Amino acid sequence: MNSDISIVALSLQIALFATAVTLPLGMLVAWLLVRKQFRGKFVLDVVVSLPLALPPVVVGYALLWMVGTNGWIGQASESVFGSTLAFTWIAAALAAAIVSLPLVVRSFGAALAGVDPRLEIAARGLGAGSVRTFLTITLPLAYRGVIAGVLLGFVRALSEFGATIVVAGNIPGRTQTVPSAIFTRISAGDTDAAWRLALVSVVLGVIALAIHNWLLKRSPLSGVGRSNEGRR
Amino acid sequence: MITFDVRLERPGFLLDVIGEFGDGITAVFGPSGAGKSSLLNCIAGSIKPSGGEIQINGTTVYSEENKVSISPEKRCIGTVYQDGALFPHLDVRRNIEFGWRLIPKNERRLDPLELAEFLGLTELLDRKPDELSGGERQRVAIARALATSPDLLLLDEPLASLDIARRGSILNYLKRVHSEFSIPMIYVSHSITEVVSIASDAMLLRDGRLEGFDRPSALLLGAAVAGGDIDSFENILDGVVGESADHLTTVRIGSIEISTRHQNKNSGENVVVSLGANQIILAAEQPTNLSARNILKGTVSEVWSNQGKVFTEVDVGEKFIVELTESALNELGIAVNNDVFLIFKSSSVDVFDAR
Structure with missing residues (x-):
């Protein structure tokens, strides 16, 4: 039972760290994709979305290569910390972040696209720079969708298994998350213990999705008022 | 600039x-x-x-x-x-x-x-x-x-x-x-x-x-x-409500006064008046014995005409745009600087609150 709690705690820690990465990164990418026209937009969209289309194991394998002694992340962390990130909880969090990023970007993108761009143009004309416009107009009008996206990314990070086990392993007390613990217990035939953690996953998932759906259902259409006649 | x-x-x-x-x-x-x-x-x-x-x-x-x-x-x-x-x-x-x-x-x-x-x-x-x-x-x-x-x-x-x-x-x-x-x-x-x-x-x-x-x-x-891409024109003018009597209300527009249908408004209220250019009749001479309540004397300041459709601008103290037909224009001999009379019914005038 004690070990269950520490496993859940480590999973939450990893998912929180992953969310701390995907929130700003996902917002930036979503804003670029929704509001900006630039060269390489198509490529950015594909690269960010790729984890949706790949087996998580492949993502994990690619990440393992990057954080290993030959990869640029690995070399950077070796020079700073004296060791690579492979088989650490940070590697697990990075894996969870990469796998959940496409969902986060999609949710944020839908939220930002729901904000009438003419309101942003109006704010700029009234003297607000682009950052202030984003913070005072775009974000307040999109916040429900943004919180929904954060929740979705968080539960996706919590349930990440395939990429995590490749890049971080399944080390009890260090990198063993809820999904990898369930996997270990099923393999060992310890079904009661497996069911306990499975139940925790179900409860967390149901709560997060319920809030997610409630937020999106209540999301007001952030339009510019009711009269749309004559608009071209 | x-x-x-x-x-x-x-x-x-x-x-x-x-x-x-x-x-x-x-x-x-x-x-x-x-x-x-x-x-x-x-x-x-x-x-x-x-x-x-x-x-x-x-x-x-x-x-x-x-x-x-x-x-x-x-x-x-x-x-x-x-x-x-x-x-x-x-x-x-x-x-x-x-x-x-x-x-x-x-x-x-x-x-x-x-x-x-x-x-x-x-x-x-x-x-x-x-x-x-x-x-x-x-x-x-x-x-x-x-x-x-x-x-x-x-x-x-x-x-x-x-x-x-x-x-x-x-x-x-x-x-x-x-x-x-x-x-x-x-x-x-x-x-x-x-x-x-x-x-x-x-x-x-x-x-x-x-x-x-x-x-x-x-x-x-x-x-x-x-x-040829004009359908209608509305004269829109600012006015002030004057007296109400006999089911009519006068509205002062600059230096002139016009009669409108009775308005539930107090004297002195600001209003906006709208009058269709095609609701105004143009006469070359002072008309008599008319049912229309508004007869305003003025001078033609501009005439635009093409393919049977004519607009004139008449200065009666305020400028009004009047729509008429080419044949009427020719028959009456209306040209710039002519004196004319504008005639319209009090019921042709729409009066709106100014706010």
């Missing part, structure tokens, strides 16, 4: 105009797709032209040659959009104060609360935009733009989503704003009625090119009659 030389290339469309706007109210008129809004957006800075130069009061805000392109938030231009573009998550007060808060204290010339009062919004300050009528939203949008103490006010079809009663009211507010704060305005519209009612100059755009620049009635009615 705004001088511009704007070239904007878009797939299947080229805007290429050179001109200048004075310190009055200048209308930019033209059919949909003529490039009116594009020109406005280039001046406001929300669209970057493909080439040319724009100067506002001597400051270059865009120059292709000198690689200048000042961002929109630094141009000191207030814009009022078609449907207001109010921020839906902010109440009226916060909408009006949005831009005002962003300018340095010593540059704040107009107080948001005084502006709200001026535009009749004091009672609405705590409301959200979706709790306002279309006319109220536009007034908030005007106050919000003015609160930034702009050097120039751009109005992009500000009345397009309003009914006729509200249009007259907002036009009235805009005229008062201009006389009170003397801010130059550029008013984009495709309604001749609005343009003639509010603007001192008009610019006609068609297919991305400048077709003319003149007094609004002269430019637009002339061009519209020539192009």
Whole structure:
């Protein structure tokens, strides 16, 4: 039972760290994709979305290569910390972040696209720079969708298994998350213990999705008022 | 004074105009797709032209040659959009104060609360935009733009989503704003009625090119009659309610008085009066024994005619546009500087509250 709690705690820690990465990164990418026209937009969209289309194991394998002694992340962390990130909880969090990023970007993108761009143009004309416009107009009008996206990314990070086990392993007390613990217990035939953690996953998932759906259902259409006649 | 030389290339469309706007109210008129809004957006800075130069009061805000392109938030231009573009998550007060808060204290010339009062919004300050009528939203949008103490006010079809009663009211507010704060305005519209009612100059755009620049009635009615794309014209005038008697109410418009149907209004109330150009009869001599209550003597100041359709402008102290047929024009021998009489029924006049 004690070990269950520490496993859940480590999973939450990893998912929180992953969310701390995907929130700003996902917002930036979503804003670029929704509001900006630039060269390489198509490529950015594909690269960010790729984890949706790949087996998580492949993502994990690619990440393992990057954080290993030959990869640029690995070399950077070796020079700073004296060791690579492979088989650490940070590697697990990075894996969870990469796998959940496409969902986060999609949710944020839908939220930002729901904000009438003419309101942003109006704010700029009234003297607000682009950052202030984003913070005072775009974000307040999109916040429900943004919180929904954060929740979705968080539960996706919590349930990440395939990429995590490749890049971080399944080390009890260090990198063993809820999904990898369930996997270990099923393999060992310890079904009661497996069911306990499975139940925790179900409860967390149901709560997060319920809030997610409630937020999106209540999301007001952030339009510019009711009269749309004559608009071209 | 705004001088511009704007070239904007878009797939299947080229805007290429050179001109200048004075310190009055200048209308930019033209059919949909003529490039009116594009020109406005280039001046406001929300669209970057493909080439040319724009100067506002001597400051270059865009120059292709000198690689200048000042961002929109630094141009000191207030814009009022078609449907207001109010921020839906902010109440009226916060909408009006949005831009005002962003300018340095010593540059704040107009107080948001005084502006709200001026535009009749004091009672609405705590409301959200979706709790306002279309006319109220536009007034908030005007106050919000003015609160930034702009050097120039751009109005992009500000009345397009309003009914006729509200249009007259907002036009009235805009005229008062201009006389009170003397801010130059550029008013984009495709309604001749609005343009003639509010603007001192008009610019006609068609297919991305400048077709003319003149007094609004002269430019637009002339061009519209020539192009055949005018259906009707409403004379819109500001008035003050006078006496009510015998089921009739008089309304004073400048130096003249007209009779309207009985209005449930007090003497001295400000109103906006609307009278269709096709509701007015023109007589060459003083008529007698008529049922129509309004007979006004005046002088023909302009005549535009083409293919059977004729508009004349008659000065009776106020200027009225009158629509008639080519045959009537010829039969009566009406020409510029002739004395004529305008005749219309009191029931042809629509009277709206000025707010």
